[in-house]
Amino acid sequence: MTDSGKSVQLNATREEKDLGVYIVDSLKPSLQGIKASSKAMSVMRLIKRNFKSVGSEEFSLLYKAYIRPHLEYCIQVWSPYLKKDIKCLK
Numbered sequence: 001m002t003d004s005g006k007s008v009q010l011n012a013t014r015e016e017k018d019l020g021v022y023i024v025d026s027l028k029p030s031l032q033g034i035k036a037s038s039k040a041m042s043v044m045r046l047i048k049r050n051f052k053s054v055g056s057e058e059f060s061l062l063y064k065a066y067i068r069p070h071l072e073y074c075i076q077v078w079s080p081y082l083k084k085d086i087k088c089l090k
Contacts, residue, residue, distance in 0.1 A: 020073060033085045040070040 015024045015031060022031045043066050047054070054062065071089060 030082065030085055030088075033088050036071055036073065037088050040067045043067050043070060 013025075015022055017023075022035055024031050047059075047062050047066065051058075051062070
């Protein structure tokens, strides 16, 4: 690529994050699922650490409010179809 007569070298990257969506050079959605599940698990550990006794109804409310949004964000972009991605999210 040239810029004002000078040759400019473009850098190659393996992954990029744009609007919360991870895109890799192979265009596979696995990285998005891994990042989403790790974020959801960290929020779940935070809930377990701060709430000593949580009933099923309270956990359902906490799950819907704090964990599920991390798993559902941009699902239209990375909807998992590989067995390893589905297993990672379970």
